[in-house]
Amino acid sequence: MTLTQEKTIASRVRADFPILHQEINGKPLVYLDNAATSQKPLAVLNALQDYYQQDNANVHRGVHTLSSRATDGYEGARDKVAHFINAASRQEIVYTRNASEAINLVAYAWGNANLHPGDEIILSVMEHHSNLIPWQLLAQRTGAVLKFVELTETEEFNLEQFRGLMSNQTKLVSVVHVSNTLGCINPVREIGAIAHHYGAKILVDACQSVPHMAVDVQALDCDWLVASGHKMCAPTGIGFLYGKLDVLRSMPPFLGGGEMIADVFLDHATYADLPHKFEAGTPAIGEAVALGAAVDYLSALGMDNIHAQEADLTAYLFQQLAKLPEIRIYGPKPTPTGDGRAALAAFTAGSIHPHDLSTILDQAGVAIRAGHHCTQPLHRYLGAQSTARASLYFYNTREEIDVFITALQEAVEFFGGIFG
Amino acid sequence: MTLGNLRDLYQQVILERYKKPRNKGKTDPVHRFQRGHNPSCGDTIELTVQLNEARDQIQDVKFEGEGCAIAIASADLMAEALRGKRIDEALEMVQRFQTMMKGEAEFPPELRKLNALGGVAQFPVRIKCANLTWHTLKAALEVTDGVAANGFISNETE
Numbered sequence: 296m297t298l299t300q301e302k303t304i305a306s307r308v309r310a311d312f313p314i315l316h317q318e319i320n321g322k323p324l325v326y327l328d329n330a331a332t333s334q335k336p337l338a339v340l341n342a343l344q345d346y347y348q349q350d351n352a353n354v355h356r357g358v359h360t361l362s363s364r365a366t367d368g369y370e371g372a373r374d375k376v377a378h379f380i381n382a383a384s385r386q387e388i389v390y391t392r393n394a395s396e397a398i399n400l401v402a403y404a405w406g407n408a409n410l411h412p413g414d415e416i417i418l419s420v421m422e423h424h425s426n427l428i429p430w431q432l433l434a435q436r437t438g439a440v441l442k443f444v445e446l447t448e449t450e451e452f453n454l455e456q457f458r459g460l461m462s463n464q465t466k467l468v469s470v471v472h473v474s475n476t477l478g479c480i481n482p483v484r485e486i487g488a489i490a491h492h493y494g495a496k497i498l499v500d501a502c503q504s505v506p507h508m509a510v511d512v513q514a515l516d517c518d519w520l521v522a523s524g525h526k527m528c529a530p531t532g533i534g535f536l537y538g539k540l541d542v543l544r545s546m547p548p549f550l551g552g553g554e555m556i557a558d559v560f561l562d563h564a565t566y567a568d569l570p571h572k573f574e575a576g577t578p579a580i581g582e583a584v585a586l587g588a589a590v591d592y593l594s595a596l597g598m599d600n601i602h603a604q605e606a607d608l609t610a611y612l613f614q615q616l617a618k619l620p621e622i623r624i625y626g627p628k629p630t631p632t633g634d635g636r637a638a639l640a641a642f643t644a645g646s647i648h649p650h651d652l653s654t655i656l657d658q659a660g661v662a663i664r665a666g667h668h669c670t671q672p673l674h675r676y677l678g679a680q681s682t683a684r685a686s687l688y689f690y691n692t693r694e695e696i697d698v699f700i701t702a703l704q705e706a707v708e709f710f711g712g713i714f715g
Numbered sequence: 716m717t718l719g720n721l722r723d724l725y726q727q728v729i730l731e732r733y734k735k736p737r738n739k740g741k742t743d744p745v746h747r748f749q750r751g752h753n754p755s756c757g758d759t760i761e762l763t764v765q766l767n768e769a770r771d772q773i774q775d776v777k778f779e780g781e782g783c784a785i786a787i788a789s790a791d792l793m794a795e796a797l798r799g800k801r802i803d804e805a806l807e808m809v810q811r812f813q814t815m816m817k818g819e820a821e822f823p824p825e826l827r828k829l830n831a832l833g834g835v836a837q838f839p840v841r842i843k844c845a846n847l848t849w850h851t852l853k854a855a856l857e858v859t860d861g862v863a864a865n866g867f868i869s870n871e872t873e
Binding site for chain 1: 720721724725730755756757758781782783784785786838840841844
């Protein structure tokens with residue numbers, strides 16, 4: 296990746312994101328909180344507005360024109376998502392509010408029906424709370440047992456220890472594809488193959504991978520994969536569950552209501568075919584349409600180009616951070632070309648509390664995340680009460696990284712005086 | 716960078732108390748115990764309070780915990796300001812502090828050190844940090860009798 300290419304992508308897309316062109320505390324906004332949520336391009340905002348201005352109606356109900364258009368938009372977006380992650384069938388894509396709801400869907404519908412006392416669920420210590428709490432609740436309901444994969448010395452998924460945890464008791468492995476804190480990219484295909492060897496299922500939390508790299512569910516051979524729209528340029532309130540057709544077919548419904556039925560009688564009902572069996576009630580139609588627009592936008596840029604651009608930024612970010620001796624970054628180091636990890640850095644800066652750091656950076660217009668990033672157990676494991684995190688997306692630039700680094704230096708100096 | 720604003724927030728006394736808090740630890744004996752938690756950032760404050768025999772006046776307050784400069788300085792300055800105060804006076808101070816966080820009050824001269832935290836009012840997202848210890852104190856003092864050994868209060872409802 297060359298600087299020329301970086302300039303090409305960044306300069307091409309900056310104008311698409313009106314929100315980035317504003318001042319915060321008198322300084323140009325530098326938005327480095329993309330792992331929390333991404334910004335939305337005009338193409339997505341317009342899709343949302345166009346839907347409500349031209350096509351709004353309920354889906355799958357009316358025979359009138361607007362209803363037909365709304366249904367086409369909603370189902371068309373499903374085709375786009377299916378194609379985006381290379382699902383074998385559009386029926387394998389279930390819309391949810393977000394990734395958390397998708398995981399809860401699996402935990403209730405599949406988990407309640409399939410887990411028994413003593414069955415084991417393998418997670419890792421780096422999981423986001425959304426890939427932890429639903430399984431804690433499931434374990435409480437069924438008597439299943441949770442086991443945890445720890446980290447290697449380089450703060451990555453410990454594959455060897457994982458192998459040792461697997462047994463015929465293992466029924467499910469649920470792991471994050473890319474850690475939102477460590478930035479490591481987990482070998483989910485290999486993890487899935489090991490899980491399948493023991494007859495266990497695998498769920499992949501792809502919230503931090505699908506927005507940033509090409510993800511192919513058939514190549515990963517996972518049973519389920521979940522992602523959230525708002526981290527990939529779409530609005531909040533829409534995410535999706537991918538599930539293999541036969542696995543989804545075997546699962547009973549999750550939520551009951553309209554949309555998910557075939558025939559309803561007073562005392563029983565038959566259910567709609569996939570994917571509608573899992574989409575009770577009027578869905579987030581406009582948001583789904585906008586998710587389709589986000590997928591179009593990302594596809595037009597090319598996921599490989601996005602990934603390459605982010606690798607270039609990662610290499611630069613880590614080079615610059617290495618110049619600040621006070622900074623301790625968690626997770627694996629990138630290769631010199633910026634590969635091998637996600638374009639984010641969770642770090643601590645000596646004795647400076649991340650909240651104080653974030654306030655000082657905000658005065659310089661720089662938005663970063665401070666706290667536990669919904670990975671409290673991981674922070675406990677790492678011995679850090681909280682961390683600061685800068686997370687990038689394809690619209691970020693080297694110049695923005697420079698602004699961030701300068702502000703970080705100033706913050707270290709501001710506090711350095713008292714801890715010196 | 717707007718250092719002026721930051722100097723309002725991080726006044727010298729706040730930075731000093733963050734670096735070297737004077738009231739860390741546990742009171743002996745412990746008449747009130749309360750744990751306060753800020754779920755959004757993980758900051759935690761554990762307050763212990765020693766009361767007089769009549770249990771209506773504070774003799775000592777100490778804190779343990781981890782937090783940002785604002786949270787720690789607030790706890791340390793609060794502990795100091797509370798010594799010798801009656802419980803009803805302490806609860807009034809909680810009220811006044813929370814009003815100060817809206818930029819609508821300050822403390823009288825004898826408690827002026829607490830006014831160093833007044834700058835937080837300009838940083839709405841940080842008010843929770845400053846309030847954590849006061850919120851925890853209120854819960855500790857509102858326990859009517861004995862030690863609430865499992866006392867735990869979340870700052871999230873603020």
